[in-house]
Amino acid sequence: MSTPTHQRHSFLTDFRSMSSFGSTTGGGVDRQAATAADGQTRNWFRGLVEGHDFTVRYDQVGNQFTLVELAPGAPYIAIGSHLDSQPFGGRFDGAYGVLAGAHAAMRVKEGLAGRDGAALFNIVVVNWFNEEGCRFKPSMMGSSVFTGKLSAEQVLTTTDPRGVTVREALESIGTIGDFSLDVAAYLEIHIEQGRSLEDDGLSIGLVESTWGANKYEFVVHGEQAHTGATVIADRSDALLGASCLVVAARDIANQFTTDDHMVITSCGEFTVFPNSPVVVANRVTLLVDVRSTDPSVLAAADAELHRRVNEIEESARVKIERGAEHIWAAKAYDAAGLKLAAASAERLGLQYGTVRTRAGHDSTNMKDIVPTIMLFVPSADGISHNEREFTSDEDMLAGVDLLTELAGRLVTGELVRPEPFRP
């Protein structure tokens, strides 16, 4: 079954328009959370869906809800992802899922026209606030508040590196409110950001579980000194200690990855103080994360990381302080949802397989409170968080088809039955 021409055209046209907001010369976008570019994208999206008679509302932390009324008074099937991006990020990450959700909702609504009573739920398309976590930490902020994992107050008082709070930033782009709603199930589609679908020749991935991830903020403390005049024996160089930690993290990925289990380690943020040409650094803050599918492998790699931290404190003569940590255990997505997604993909004749996600997504939060289905479409060469991120039109359209099929099934009561509405 292929997508009708007018629907293909409409989706791809909207995708191109959306990609112009915050666009970079390298073909990507830069739309960090609650910046002007993020605000412009949100306003464009609002205009798009209001043109289809959908209603837009914001909650207290800037999550953007597009309401599609199909069964007045009933709870909602949510379809979501995020419009914010990394600095110099790709145009598909997150944004594809939000736009796919809007088009799926349009098509489900059209399909239900004249079938009064068929819909047992309403649809809400959600653009979650600050999934990326680059300007404001942590990532997945909006869905974390929605699912009760973070308090709204804590989020609203979080500051960016220039001291601007989330509250101020959201007010400055005018996308904050006090809306809330009941959600019965959650759907999300996203680019894979890895190369397994491409390598296996598949167009759809059904996410069966998250990886486990241990994320740490470390502060390496040294002693500020002169880079020329201070002899090596007198140095306590925070930059050397932090560099050893980056090297150790990579060693651990190589050491613990086997044919059965992969371990991935990364340092994504690394800031040196005072960072002057002739000064030995007194402090480096850095983030280190360790991810694996297997809990026992993750635990062993994590123990090795902490052993190496102690070793570096000795060898580089620095102190390493462990700050905030975020630990996510590997966790399965809803089994009935996975089965329903497989049946739907088969009905549409799509080549699919099951995958696990190493990256965090808003569905990682949502799956803990409602039945959740997470879908992937391929990323060319696995490239992501990069201006060269790419997914073909055919793969994007196949994803919208599957999302539409699943949304249609959920709205009519497959997977979950509506509970009595709580006003």
Place this chain on the structure above:
Amino acid sequence: MSTPTHQRHSFLTDFRSMSSFGSTTGGGVDRQAATAADGQTRNWFRGLVEGHDFTVRYDQVGNQFTLVELAPGAPYIAIGSHLDSQPFGGRFDGAYGVLAGAHAAMRVKEGLAGRDGAALFNIVVVNWFNEEGCRFKPSMMGSSVFTGKLSAEQVLTTTDPRGVTVREALESIGTIGDFSLDVAAYLEIHIEQGRSLEDDGLSIGLVESTWGANKYEFVVHGEQAHTGATVIADRSDALLGASCLVVAARDIANQFTTDDHMVITSCGEFTVFPNSPVVVANRVTLLVDVRSTDPSVLAAADAELHRRVNEIEESARVKIERGAEHIWAAKAYDAAGLKLAAASAERLGLQYGTVRTRAGHDSTNMKDIVPTIMLFVPSADGISHNEREFTSDEDMLAGVDLLTELAGRLVTGELVRPEPFRP
């Protein structure tokens, strides 16, 4: 011979006043070049010397000249150092030398009162612009222009990380002009910033030569990617490559240092792009320097650094680009000046020894154009570029005494004879 009480008191009082400009809570100062704090310190110094009937002028790159007329129309004996500091730097580095120069000039002028014709030279106390090189690169900017090693135009158009040019910054603090003058000899006193004087129980170091230093700006290029989703085999991580380079630089210091020759290596500035928590870095800029007393050891260590750079390009799958470089060969100070300084220290009964400087100073530039004497006073525990930098009152006062003795000798024609004045 000990300093008379009123002169001790006057110097120490002025030193305390000076240290209040740009003072930090940790007991240091933060007066980066041409910032408001640097401007305030310059204005305070101007007021101080004008109170002694000296005249203050600025040249085209903001070098501050305090003119003390002793032999009208004759060239100048210059005594200089710098009032700018590192971020969260110490209160002695540079500033001690400028204030010591002003007090030496006052005492020489007093000593010559009533001895018409004794002075063959005038004195100028110089506060060189931007010796530190943290806000604007390279370091020793003002003395480099004065000695013809950099062009004024190149310096004036240099920008800080926020895009402000040197010209704009100097205009904003109002310390720029068009003055110039003839200098016949140069004197500088500075804290040692190492621990050799303290270890040897000396109060004065006579600097016999600089170390050789090879300074490189490297840019490590990787490929921006997702820290979770991108498998290790697909990564080209600029942060990993740069960290390997920091570790390699330290290895080289350890490998090439012998009982006879010390090698010092450092990375003082290290900046990661885009520096987001979940993004594999696409670029790191870093400065690496290698210093040694011995030219052949320095050459060998340098060759090893470049071999390691090539090795890291392979092992970390990154590209390493070599940008600007600054190469200073180890070079001796004026032998006659060293002898004169030793004789003067002996006359004052000071415990002195010869030392070599690993750090760059404005005298490093000046020694290439005129006979130059460079003196060190001890740094407690060798600590410098640090708020805890410390030199005792006694050591500071002994330094002022020796500087006064030398300035008096130079002004009356020892070391250099005045050439006919060129108008």
